Amino acid sequence: MKSLKFLLVTFFSLFPLSIHPDNKPNIVLILIDDLGLTDIQAYGGEISTPNMDSLANEGMLFTNYHTTPECAPSRAMLLTGMDNHNTGIPMIPEVLPWEYRNTPGYEGYLRDDALTIAEILKPAGYRSYMTGKWHLAFGGHETAALPFNRGFDKTFILDATGGNNFSHHSYLPYYLESPWFKNGRETELPEDFYSSEFFVDQMIEFIEEDKEMDSPFFAYLSFQAQHIPLQAPQEFIDKYLSTYEEGWDILREQRKNKAVEKEIFPPDKKIVDSMSTLDTWSALDRENKKMIIKSMAVFAGMLDAMDFHIGRFITYLKKEGLYENTIFIVTADNGPEGNDPSDHAPWRKWFKTTIYDRDYETLGDQDSYVYIGTEFAQAMASPSHLFKFHMSEGGLRVPLIISGPGIQKGKNHNFAFVTDIAATLSDIVFDDVDERIIGKSLQNSLAGSKEKNYLDSDSVGLEVTGNSALFKGDFKIVKNRPPNGSNQWELFNLSKDPGETINLAKSMPNKLLELIGEYEAYAEMNGVIELPLDYEWAAEMTINTFKRNYLPLIWKSVFFTVLVISFVVVLIRRWRNAKNLEQELNK
Numbered sequence: 001m002k003s004l005k006f007l008l009v010t011f012f013s014l015f016p017l018s019i020h021p022d023n024k025p026n027i028v029l030i031l032i033d034d035l036g037l038t039d040i041q042a043y044g045g046e047i048s049t050p051n052m053d054s055l056a057n058e059g060m061l062f063t064n065y066h067t068t069p070e071c072a073p074s075r076a077m078l079l080t081g082m083d084n085h086n087t088g089i090p091m092i093p094e095v096l097p098w099e100y101r102n103t104p105g106y107e108g109y110l111r112d113d114a115l116t117i118a119e120i121l122k123p124a125g126y127r128s129y130m131t132g133k134w135h136l137a138f139g140g141h142e143t144a145a146l147p148f149n150r151g152f153d154k155t156f157i158l159d160a161t162g163g164n165n166f167s168h169h170s171y172l173p174y175y176l177e178s179p180w181f182k183n184g185r186e187t188e189l190p191e192d193f194y195s196s197e198f199f200v201d202q203m204i205e206f207i208e209e210d211k212e213m214d215s216p217f218f219a220y221l222s223f224q225a226q227h228i229p230l231q232a233p234q235e236f237i238d239k240y241l242s243t244y245e246e247g248w249d250i251l252r253e254q255r256k257n258k259a260v261e262k263e264i265f266p267p268d269k270k271i272v273d274s275m276s277t278l279d280t281w282s283a284l285d286r287e288n289k290k291m292i293i294k295s296m297a298v299f300a301g302m303l304d305a306m307d308f309h310i311g312r313f314i315t316y317l318k319k320e321g322l323y324e325n326t327i328f329i330v331t332a333d334n335g336p337e338g339n340d341p342s343d344h345a346p347w348r349k350w351f352k353t354t355i356y357d358r359d360y361e362t363l364g365d366q367d368s369y370v371y372i373g374t375e376f377a378q379a380m381a382s383p384s385h386l387f388k389f390h391m392s393e394g395g396l397r398v399p400l401i402i403s404g405p406g407i408q409k410g411k412n413h414n415f416a417f418v419t420d421i422a423a424t425l426s427d428i429v430f431d432d433v434d435e436r437i438i439g440k441s442l443q444n445s446l447a448g449s450k451e452k453n454y455l456d457s458d459s460v461g462l463e464v465t466g467n468s469a470l471f472k473g474d475f476k477i478v479k480n481r482p483p484n485g486s487n488q489w490e491l492f493n494l495s496k497d498p499g500e501t502i503n504l505a506k507s508m509p510n511k512l513l514e515l516i517g518e519y520e521a522y523a524e525m526n527g528v529i530e531l532p533l534d535y536e537w538a539a540e541m542t543i544n545t546f547k548r549n550y551l552p553l554i555w556k557s558v559f560f561t562v563l564v565i566s567f568v569v570v571l572i573r574r575w576r577n578a579k580n581l582e583q584e585l586n587k
């Protein structure tokens, strides 16, 4: 058996593999928002996700794929294959200091020289469609950066970090209303809107309208699920009402064990006891437990509902004979959301002015505002450390499933990176990867090779909102800002310690210096602006909210006041002149 394995490995290393679909394949890119590594069943989760699992069973499941820890920069990198600092989206625009917007790469919207996959595929005759969350056009202010103007032929999109899943209501004070656009123009949402259902319906409609064309399509389905506010139709929530009664510690352990069983995480590896810094489940009172158990049911129901609608899309493609020649990519933009918005005073004030409530009975419905909090987010990222916004594995390591014509079934445990998607699609369609794409094609891996795409000498740097990381070979350096980080570099050997439990910074000082040196070179090459130590994202968002929503009103009022005063002054002068003239005449 061993010799057969050796022969296969030798064979693969002698002949680089690639997949060759007969015709140019259709491509479906499914992006899930804020997903934990072990949320999908194929990765160890308890939530019912049979449709994504069937894609995983038919294709290649990547266990060591990394993205960035935040929505918009991940999307910019995913769609362009470029470093976020070269796309115009270094961080989510909501927290970008406005004075940085004059610096190239920090514009806050997708630059026109950062080509999207839709633009890259255009010369090969692809039609491109998009439904769902875009988040790359500065909240709809930069219309040239909307997907309709960036290579997509038909679009129905939300240009915000999130929104209500049943209506146009905003989910945070930064947006007065959710900015929705159809084919580049502002639009209203239809009646009976539910995000995951509508995105699939609309995508089917786009494909159906162009059914007679024989060109291949690229469909970008970008779900609002699992971003806050978590919402789902009641029948999906009901399935999970008692699933999370045992709390977050047990869930984290269960998920870790399942991940080991499914070869997502190696056996006998430690995980960080980060729960010790968080609230303990047993200390929680009955009322709080009740709320969080149901909030988790909403989370699960939302993922289940999304999977159900993905199933409807697959059924449609099968019925139309399109499935066989379609490549599916299923992935997420970052790890699970651990924020509790009620920690922030501006949010609490704003919340009182909205339609939202947090009534237990109606958690998850259209006027309900649900989130899972820090502790359950840590469980959803299990067995990784931390979650969204952090450069630890919990923020970066998410599922990646690729299936379709020519793609082998199996698991790939090698490092893969968000920029590899654009490289892979470019390689599959053109047999070539544009030089502006920094990612590596995964074609060999999709054809079954176990060879590493990233050599031990390759380094991959990453910076988002002042948090940083660099991967090289088995090692990773990571620096997270407070409150969950120390703002100091830490060093981990991910192959021995994927849970990031032992900081090697002191015991391997030379390795640490080597990787810091590489990070500095990366930062310089990509024009990374080091954020000041007193930068605080929540404060920045409050400032930006004021600038976005109220400053224009203040300028308008000032302008109007000046206009009125000028008018009155002119009137008084005229009156005085007339009076003077009258006095002169009377003399």
Ligand SMILES: [Ca+2]
Pocket: 033, 034, 070, 071, 227, 333, 334
């Ligand atoms: Ca996200």
